[in-house]
Amino acid sequence: MYAVIDIETTGLRTSWHDRIVEVAVVHVNETGQITDEWCSLVNPDRDLGPQLIHGISAAEARRAPRFEQLAGQLAGLLRGRVLAAHNLPFDASFLLAEYQRIGIQVPVDAANGLCTMRLASHFLPSAGRSLHDCCRVAGLPSHQAHSALHDARAAAQLLGHYLTAAGNPPPWEAAMAAAVRLPWPPMATEQVVPVHRQVTGHREQHFLARLVDRLPRLHELQGDAYLDMLDRALLDRYISTTEADALVATAEAFGFARADVEHLHRAYLAGLAQVAVEDGVVTVSERHDLDQVAGLLGLRRTDVDKALKTATLGSVPRQGHRTDMWRLQPGDLVVFTGAMQPPRWEWEEEAKASGLQVGDNVTKKTRLLVAADPDTMSGKAKKARQYGIPIVHPTAYKQLLTNLAAPTSVP
Incomplete structure (x- = not known):
């Protein structure tokens, strides 16, 4: 009957080439009961944007399927159902853009679905716009924000609250009938295993x-x-x-x-x-x-x-392979990538003040790439790996900067 969706993205605008990094679908029946759910991380093949907000690491995303691998499976979960989301225009625009990027036109349009945020003005007039506040006013349990599956579940429960309040039939009965007739194009479905977020505290095998x-x-x-x-x-x-x-x-x-x-x-x-x-x-x-x-x-x-x-x-010969020789030198070219705290421009100014050069893009002359997430899939990181340029976390870069200022011992 209903397909409640939520997505996490690398940014706020499809026009800025932002991409989906996680998508969830929760099925709800005509009485407001959750009947099924599905979720997967998505490899966006670029940097992940505000990782402090969505909490997805590049190590997780790089092993996830790409959107084109999930497209058929996702379409099957949406076909014939009324699309719903909290701020549906945002989610719908990203879904539409992802399908368009792989050359498929799908009938995803905010005008054809239900927005639980917009409906709150009728069912929860005292609530704010956020999903958290709407759920609070509706008496629903709190949830983990900025996780596609948790947000989709919360929006599904909120929709169930609306359905109970609206009675039968609901005022959007016409939209329900129209959803069944929307012309979804045929798509091949790859047998791809969804990739979920790692459980907090999970450690990968060595x-x-x-x-x-x-x-x-x-x-x-x-x-x-x-x-x-x-x-x-x-x-x-x-x-x-x-x-x-x-x-x-x-x-x-x-x-x-x-x-x-x-x-x-x-x-x-x-x-x-x-x-x-x-x-x-x-x-x-x-x-x-x-x-x-x-x-x-x-x-x-x-x-x-x-x-x-x-x-x-001194019972073994001296190792010929020294492991302490890599140092930043004055004049070295460094490049920064990813969303950093403090802002990136502060890191760049500090680098210049320390005698380093700062580049906008990675070239063969770049000595070091400083990445908010060393596993990042940004274009800068791809070039750095191609050229064999070290990629380090800002914390390690700070130590390298300290060593740059420290005198080098003469053997």
């Missing part, structure tokens, strides 16, 4: 778990390419989902088994330990850094203890 678990090679590993990628990934002491995927792909390309990679990780940690003991003192900060790297590499504190002991005794 990327080592994706590698083949077999005995290591007997000959010496040629791991420079892998270690070089590890250098870039650990620059900000954080391994993003994109970087983890790249590390797994590199290991598999060289035929490394899990044990091979663990061997390389221990060698990498040994190199860091050698640097830490060079001056004869391992500071609290250095120990914390070693523990942090060990955790990212799937190693334990005991592995750090062993690496430090070995380095202190």
Whole structure:
């Protein structure tokens, strides 16, 4: 009977090339009861915009299906039903734009549906415009805002409240009859599994778990390419989902088994330990850094203890692969991407004041890309990955900026 929808987007205007990043549909029958629901994240193939609002990470979105993969399935959920939403003109405009982008014209129009926000002026005259306030005045439970599924459920419950108040038949009976006759074009339906938001506190498996678990090679590993990628990934002491995927792909390309990679990780940690003991003192900060790297590499504190002991005794040859050499230098070109706090222009002004150059776009001359979300799918990030330019979180960039101001020790 009714298809109540809600979407989360990268911004507010389709004319600015903003895209849907999450869509939910909740079915409601003629008595106002919820009968079914469906939801999926959507890969927008661009940056995610105000992530502080919708709370979707690029790591989640990049593994979600694209809209064209979901288009047929979504159409099947909407076909023959009255479309409803809280602020229907907004949701309808984005749905229409997404279908138009893939060359399909669908009968999605705010004039053909129900807007629970507009109807509130009749059924809830004392309520404000927001879904939260309308639900509060209607005596409905609070919900998690800016989550497509939770917002769609709340709007569906609000519609049920209206249906109870309106009686039978409701004043929009004609719209119900017209919805059945709307000419939806035939569309192929791909068998795509919807991707949902991660549960709060969920931790993805370590990327080592994706590698083949077999005995290591007997000959010496040629791991420079892998270690070089590890250098870039650990620059900000954080391994993003994109970087983890790249590390797994590199290991598999060289035929490394899990044990091979663990061997390389221990060698990498040994190199860091050698640097830490060079001056004869391992500071609290250095120990914390070693523990942090060990955790990212799937190693334990005991592995750090062993690496430090070995380095202190000098019982192994000095590692040729140094891992502490990447530094920002005065005059380096940096680029920023994503919605940042404080605003991006403040970051750019600080960079200039520190002697760095700031670019609007990523080129081969760019030294570093600072991203609000290191997994971002923005055009700048795509170019940075193509050119092998490190991508770091603003927090790590601040530390690099501190190191830029600090004097470099002379060996």
